Amino acid sequence: MNPMFTRIIPAMHAFQNSGSILIGLQKRRWHWLWIVLLTTQLMVSAQSVSPPQSAETVAEAFIRRALVDRKGYSWLKELSEIGPRLSGSENSFRAIEWARARMESLGFDRVWLQPVMVPRWERGERETTIAYTGDSPGGIPLSVLALGGSVGTPPEGVQAPVIQINSFEELKRRAAEVAGKIVFFNFRMDAGKVYTFAGYGEAVRYRVYGAIEAAKLGAVGMVMRSITTRYDDVPHTGVMFYADTIPRIPAAALGWQSANRLEQLLNEHPDVQLQLKLSCRTLPDTLSYNVIGEIRGHERPDEIIVVGGHFDSWDVGHGAHDDGAGCIQALEAAELFLRLNIRPRRTIRCVFFINEENGMRGARVYARYVEQEGEFHYAAIESDRGAFTPRGFSVTADSVLIAAMQAWIPILKKAGIEWIRQGGSGADVSRIPNCPLKFGFVPDSQRYFDVHHSANDVFEAVHPRELELGSAAMAILTYLLSETDLPVKRPVSTH
Amino acid sequence: MNPMFTRIIPAMHAFQNSGSILIGLQKRRWHWLWIVLLTTQLMVSAQSVSPPQSAETVAEAFIRRALVDRKGYSWLKELSEIGPRLSGSENSFRAIEWARARMESLGFDRVWLQPVMVPRWERGERETTIAYTGDSPGGIPLSVLALGGSVGTPPEGVQAPVIQINSFEELKRRAAEVAGKIVFFNFRMDAGKVYTFAGYGEAVRYRVYGAIEAAKLGAVGMVMRSITTRYDDVPHTGVMFYADTIPRIPAAALGWQSANRLEQLLNEHPDVQLQLKLSCRTLPDTLSYNVIGEIRGHERPDEIIVVGGHFDSWDVGHGAHDDGAGCIQALEAAELFLRLNIRPRRTIRCVFFINEENGMRGARVYARYVEQEGEFHYAAIESDRGAFTPRGFSVTADSVLIAAMQAWIPILKKAGIEWIRQGGSGADVSRIPNCPLKFGFVPDSQRYFDVHHSANDVFEAVHPRELELGSAAMAILTYLLSETDLPVKRPVSTH
Numbered sequence: 003m004n005p006m007f008t009r010i011i012p013a014m015h016a017f018q019n020s021g022s023i024l025i026g027l028q029k030r031r032w033h034w035l036w037i038v039l040l041t042t043q044l045m046v047s048a049q050s051v052s053p054p055q056s057a058e059t060v061a062e063a064f065i066r067r068a069l070v071d072r073k074g075y076s077w078l079k080e081l082s083e084i085g086p087r088l089s090g091s092e093n094s095f096r097a098i099e100w101a102r103a104r105m106e107s108l109g110f111d112r113v114w115l116q117p118v119m120v121p122r123w124e125r126g127e128r129e130t131t132i133a134y135t136g137d138s139p140g141g142i143p144l145s146v147l148a149l150g151g152s153v154g155t156p157p158e159g160v161q162a163p164v165i166q167i168n169s170f171e172e173l174k175r176r177a178a179e180v181a182g183k184i185v186f187f188n189f190r191m192d193a194g195k196v197y198t199f200a201g202y203g204e205a206v207r208y209r210v211y212g213a214i215e216a217a218k219l220g221a222v223g224m225v226m227r228s229i230t231t232r233y234d235d236v237p238h239t240g241v242m243f244y245a246d247t248i249p250r251i252p253a254a255a256l257g258w259q260s261a262n263r264l265e266q267l268l269n270e271h272p273d274v275q276l277q278l279k280l281s282c283r284t285l286p287d288t289l290s291y292n293v294i295g296e297i298r299g300h301e302r303p304d305e306i307i308v309v310g311g312h313f314d315s316w317d318v319g320h321g322a323h324d325d326g327a328g329c330i331q332a333l334e335a336a337e338l339f340l341r342l343n344i345r346p347r348r349t350i351r352c353v354f355f356i357n358e359e360n361g362m363r364g365a366r367v368y369a370r371y372v373e374q375e376g377e378f379h380y381a382a383i384e385s386d387r388g389a390f391t392p393r394g395f396s397v398t399a400d401s402v403l404i405a406a407m408q409a410w411i412p413i414l415k416k417a418g419i420e421w422i423r424q425g426g427s428g429a430d431v432s433r434i435p436n437c438p439l440k441f442g443f444v445p446d447s448q449r450y451f452d453v454h455h456s457a458n459d460v461f462e463a464v465h466p467r468e469l470e471l472g473s474a475a476m477a478i479l480t481y482l483l484s485e486t487d488l489p490v491k492r493p494v495s496t497h
Numbered sequence: 498m499n500p501m502f503t504r505i506i507p508a509m510h511a512f513q514n515s516g517s518i519l520i521g522l523q524k525r526r527w528h529w530l531w532i533v534l535l536t537t538q539l540m541v542s543a544q545s546v547s548p549p550q551s552a553e554t555v556a557e558a559f560i561r562r563a564l565v566d567r568k569g570y571s572w573l574k575e576l577s578e579i580g581p582r583l584s585g586s587e588n589s590f591r592a593i594e595w596a597r598a599r600m601e602s603l604g605f606d607r608v609w610l611q612p613v614m615v616p617r618w619e620r621g622e623r624e625t626t627i628a629y630t631g632d633s634p635g636g637i638p639l640s641v642l643a644l645g646g647s648v649g650t651p652p653e654g655v656q657a658p659v660i661q662i663n664s665f666e667e668l669k670r671r672a673a674e675v676a677g678k679i680v681f682f683n684f685r686m687d688a689g690k691v692y693t694f695a696g697y698g699e700a701v702r703y704r705v706y707g708a709i710e711a712a713k714l715g716a717v718g719m720v721m722r723s724i725t726t727r728y729d730d731v732p733h734t735g736v737m738f739y740a741d742t743i744p745r746i747p748a749a750a751l752g753w754q755s756a757n758r759l760e761q762l763l764n765e766h767p768d769v770q771l772q773l774k775l776s777c778r779t780l781p782d783t784l785s786y787n788v789i790g791e792i793r794g795h796e797r798p799d800e801i802i803v804v805g806g807h808f809d810s811w812d813v814g815h816g817a818h819d820d821g822a823g824c825i826q827a828l829e830a831a832e833l834f835l836r837l838n839i840r841p842r843r844t845i846r847c848v849f850f851i852n853e854e855n856g857m858r859g860a861r862v863y864a865r866y867v868e869q870e871g872e873f874h875y876a877a878i879e880s881d882r883g884a885f886t887p888r889g890f891s892v893t894a895d896s897v898l899i900a901a902m903q904a905w906i907p908i909l910k911k912a913g914i915e916w917i918r919q920g921g922s923g924a925d926v927s928r929i930p931n932c933p934l935k936f937g938f939v940p941d942s943q944r945y946f947d948v949h950h951s952a953n954d955v956f957e958a959v960h961p962r963e964l965e966l967g968s969a970a971m972a973i974l975t976y977l978l979s980e981t982d983l984p985v986k987r988p989v990s991t992h
Contacts, residue, residue, distance in 0.1 A: 066689035194561035196913065196966065231962060391886065391941045418691065418941075420915045446886045446913075446941065448962040467726060467943040471691065 057482060061413050064338050064477040068470040071341075074334035075466040077104060078327055078389075082320035082461035089314040089357040090122030090288040097313065098291050101329070101354055105295035108337050110352070112298070115291035118367045120357040122288050123151055125317055126281030131225065131254060133264060134161075135271040144264060145257035146225070147237035147456075148282045149209060150316060150360050151244070152253045159279035160184070160223045160252060166268050170207070173215055181220030184276045187212045188265060191229045191451065198231055198447040199387065202454075205229045206240070213253040214245045223278050224253040227261035232452035235259040239316050240455045241360045252280050290356045292364045297336055299349040299484070305492075306349045307483050308382035308437075309335045309476055312358030312365075312430055319459035323450065327389030327464055327472075329354045331443070335383070335476035346484040348380055355430040358386070365430040373435050378492055381439035381483045383476055384428025388453075389469040390445035392418040395479060396425030398432065398440040403488050410482050417475035438490040441479065445472055552977060556908050559833050559972040563965040566836075569829035570961040572599060573822055573884075577815035577956035584809040584852040585617030585783040592808065593786050596824070596849055600790035603832050605847070607793070610786035613862045615852045617783050618646055620812055621776030626720065626749060628759055629656075630766040639759060640752035641720070642732035642951075643775045644704060645811060645855050646739070647748045654774035655679070655718045655747060661763050665702070668710055676715030679771045682707050683760060686724045686946065693726055693942040694882065697949075700724045701735070708748040709740045718773050719748040722756035727947035730754035734811050735950045736855045747775050785851045787859045792831055794844040794979070800987075801844045802978050803877035803932075804830045804971055807853030807860075807925055814954035818945065822884030822959055822967075824849045826938070830878070830971035841979040843875055850925040853881070860925040868930050873987055876934035876978045878971055879923025883948075884964040885940035887913040890974060891920030893927065893935040898983050905977050912970035933985040936974065940967055 068074065080100065087094040098115065105113040129148055132141035148154075165183045167173045173180070187208040192201040206229060213224045228238040235257035244250045256264065267274045293313060299305065311328030315321020336352040339345070356364035372379060383395075395414075397404060407422050414422070426432065427440035434440065445468070453459040563569065575595065582589040593610065600608040624643055627636035643649075660678045662668045668675070682703040687696040701724060708719045723733040730752035739745045751759065762769045788808060794800065806823030810816020831847040834840070851859035867874060878890075890909075892899060902917050909917070921927065922935035929935065940963070948954040 065691060069691070070689045193962075194565045196560060196564070196911065198962075391943050416691065448886055448966065449960055465944055467688075467693075471943070 057413050057485070058416070060342070060344065060481055061416050061478045063342055064481070065417055065471070065474040067338060067341055068334065068474040068477070069467060072466050072470060073337070074330045074473045075464070075469055077333065078322065078330045078464060078469065079461055081326050081330065082322050086317045086319060086321045087313060087315045088123070088317040089120040089360060090285070090290060091317065094290060094314060094356070098293055101293040101313065105293065105333070105352070108295075109340050110295035110297055110336070112296045114294050116294055116367060116371065118290050118292055118356050118364050119287045120290040120363050121361045122285040123360060124283055124285060126154065126283060128279055128281045129254075130279045131256065132277045133267050134275045134277065135267060136273070137271070141277070142263065142267065144260035145235045145237055146254045146260070147239045147318065148280045149213075149242040149253045149255060150239050151242050151284070152213070152280060152282055153250045154280045154282045155252045155278055159277045161275055161277040162222050164264070164268060164274055164276050166265065170215060173219070177219050180216065183221055184223040184225060184278065185212070185216035185221045186264060186268075187224065187226040188261060190227060191231065193231055198451050201231075202229055202451060209240050209255070210243055213242055213251050214248050217249045217251045221251055223251050223276070225276065225278065226253075226255050228255045228258055228456070230258055230451050230454070230456070232458065233258045236456045236458050238454060238456040239318065252278055254278060254280060292356050292368055293354040295333070295336065295352045297339055297346060297350045299347050300345045301347040303349050305378055305380040306351050307380055307480055308351050308353050308431060308434065309480055310353035310355055310382065310428070310430055311385050312356070313354035314357050314359050316359060316455045318455075318457040319453070320461050322459050322461045322464050323388040323453050324455065324459055325358070325386045327469055328385035328443075331385045331389060331469065331473045331476055332383070334473035335480050338473065338477040339481075344481070346481070348484045350480060350484065353430075358429050362429065362433070365433045368430070369433040369435055379434050379437035380490065381441065382427065382431035382434050382437050383441040383443060383479060384431040385443040385472060385476060386428045386430075387443065387447065388445055388450040389464050389472050390447070390449060391468045392443070392471050392475040393446050394419055394421040394423065394444045396427065396442040396444050397422055398425070398427050399438060403439060403490065406488055410479075413482065414475060414478055417471050417478055419475050436493045439483065439488070443472060443476055552908050552980070553911070555837070555839065555976055556911050556973045558837055559976070560912055560966070560969040562833060562836055563829065563969040563972070564962060567961050567965060568832070569825045569968045570959070570964055572828065573817065573825045573959060573964065574956055576821050576825065577817050581812045581814060581816045582808060582810045583618070583812040584615040584855060585780070585785060586812065589785060589809060589851070593788055596788040596808065600788065600828070600847070603790075604835050605790035605792055605831070607791045609789050611789055611862060611866065613785050613787055613851050613859045614782045615785040615858050616856045617780040618855060619778055619780060621649065621778060623774055623776045624749075625774045626751065627772045628762050629770045629772065630762060631768070632766070636772070637758065637762065639755035640730045640732055641749045641755070642734045642813065643777045644708075644737040644748045644750060645734050646737050646779070647708070647775060647777055648745045649775045649777045650747045650773055654772045656770055656772040657717050659759070659763060659769055659771050661760065665710060668714070672714050675711065678716055679718040679720060679773065680707070680711035680716045681759060681763075682719065682721040683756060685722060686726065688726055693946050697724055697946060704735050704750070705738055708737055708746050709743050712744045712746045716746055718746050718771070720771065720773065721748075721750050723750045723753055723951070725753055725946050725949070725951070727953065728753045731951045731953050733949060733951040734813065747773055749773060749775060787851050787863055788849040790828070790831065790847045792834055792841060792845045794842050795840045796842040798844050800873055800875040801846050802875055802975055803846050803848050803926060803929065804975055805848035805850055805877065805923070805925055806880050807851070808849035809852050809854050811854060811950045813950075813952040814948070815956050817954050817956045817959050818883040818948050819950065819954055820853070820881045822964055823880035823938075826880045826884060826964065826968045826971055827878070829968035830975050833968065833972040834976075839976070841976070843979045845975060845979065848925075853924050857924065857928070860928045863925070864928040864930055874929050874932035875985065876936065877922065877926035877929050877932050878936040878938060878974060879926040880938040880967060880971060881923045881925075882938065882942065883940055883945040884959050884967050885942070885944060886963045887938070887966050887970040888941050889914055889916040889918065889939045891922065891937040891939050892917055893920070893922050894933060898934060898985065901983055905974075908977065909970065909973055912966050912973055914970050931988045934978065934983070938967060938971055
């Protein structure tokens, strides 16, 4: 251990104790207040018993090493070279092996694979959508990508007239016109919202539930305008659902320009027909894994801080922003402790969750494991909104804890984090039971839906400095969580 | 005028008057306080006399229109298609004509060209740097770009041994070794600083003063490692100075990888020679123009708010981020008032300054004009740090004004602006005399030095949403400045 860092921790605890006594108030109630004092004035006290050393110094060191070394960026390059990592795919297994070997080479105390049965869906070879009008007997090919989980079509495809629908409300109004047709959900993601995830939230229901709603009314297929902020012709896939009692119709996303083309064709030729050929299929579940690496805490090893992302991706591009980069940031946030020879008080566990995109099986298995082992997860941080420049941390936690953490903002600001506020965390860590502090890393959102779930999501779309600042921001938050004591309620273990 | 907006202004003034009376304190002193009240509680009062309407509503409308219409982005495309716009170049004149026509077509009240004599420097045709070692008689070509303002070499080039120098301190120590050599300034821009301009600030002195310092010691040429955060082989140019009494030696920047190559060659062959061929030259000054468009204020037309950028660029790439985008954001910040049919209280003047890169002549002429006309510039905002996602506004102003403007942060946050703080503005607006509020738009800095002054600075490197959010942020600030009264001291006119 670097001697630079050995002296901070006893000093911090001395300060904590003196703080409790000095304030002389009922300890539990005022805990949050001295956390505020602790984190802002920490080393005024500590400096008197040790060389200049502070959370700020650690934060600056994390940032500098991340930005200068660009290690995470080089790992993301290695990972991206494997290709996309859909659950159960060959690539996903190669990536899991890569991740295990990488964690082992970095010197984690313990690295293991956690078995998870995952669904397996394959796109197959042939995927075409052709619009036929009277004018063009050869048809007009459109850019298309089956939605994840869609059934395929017969080899000759599904061909039917098209009904353009702009909202579920319109679908309801025009219910009588739908039978026997292919429904074209032409909802445009709202570009007028600054936080792009808000526009995504409105649009995604057509992808997830569109096939069910259309099939209820007798539709034979569904296509939709891709959810994107980049007006190219690259289609964006993503998960879709079927319902047990409703016919399963094929469903696909059109590139933005292809959706424009179809809209225009429908204006000119209301009788346009679409022919949809998809050869995707669902195979039996297969065994896969969460990849886990752990740095054991020196003082409270049974209090775990998870840093994680999801390791599976869709099957186009590199799954670079979604969520290769998030995993890499989680990995680097933990590894920066090793790089700087900082042994954390609490255990830091890096988890690459499998199957976030189309099943959440990895998160479920992990949550069950936590339950069964009676582990206490003090905190968890997920990065799954792209590797763009840091803006904030969204957190699911008691408001008292959030108030206490505001004192950390000046330190987190060094890496570009402007706020910690109440909100969602990440799909995977949100399931961890009895975890009082669940964070989602919130980078800038402007470019995310240019690439999300599409062939645009490649390594080259990730900027090294933006990625690395995210790693540093997560490392700083992890450090603050590890080295201080927020007034969390630890559940009584049943083991 | 849109009736939606006609009612806000009388309502605001009613509130201001009542505010002054109600507070019942010496007006000048407490002005700033009711500005705070005004901007945060503005429409609680106004709503009682007019339909729901507030600065927040205007801000949201600016943002939505900017993000959805992407007009500024389409203008930047038109401008970029002209090519780079070095002062006095053919392209610069085409661009000036484009800008005048564009402003006129947008409905500004008055558009004019302000004559400015500008220096004229040309890169010419031939630009090569070849490293010769004993091993490779044919030489090793390096990627090179003459610095702006450099003299050329004789047609046969300048060839000499190389001395690698990492700092001015080292140059001083090794002064005796420099005569007759080409100095290779191998200073690496510090990537460990989060705000990349800080790293630039340290590195840029080698570019600006390197040739002078080397020539003082008898060097016959100077090459330098490009100032960049992207480790490709694209060289980055920029202005350099000569001193009257010091010989003028040719000076050029090497691409990052070429600098690595030269460093490696010098390790292996200390006797490596460089041959530098530059055909750049300085021509006589020529007549150019600032381009100015004005929207006249309806209530205080003689109080001017400038929104600006610099219109010249270096002669590689498109000058897209530097500073085509800044000009476009200034243009759009003004034009958003027209698009939304908002007549501002104060005059908004959009200024495209010429010759920021290598002379500052446009800024000087404009400053002299303001002086001569006795104009009062209430405020000025410049965008010249790239069109990346908004983070803040840096402002040169009295601290009382800055304190008052903190009340605007909740509104500016809608466009991603997290802070207004004391600091530099922009090179051009900083020269405007007697202007109490000079702002620099501060977007995220992570990607700026990937492209700055290089062939990488093309339209494609600008993201539409990031550009447009900057336009909106500047429009909102302009609106707040126009529609409120900060306690500025207006100088007594001498006219």
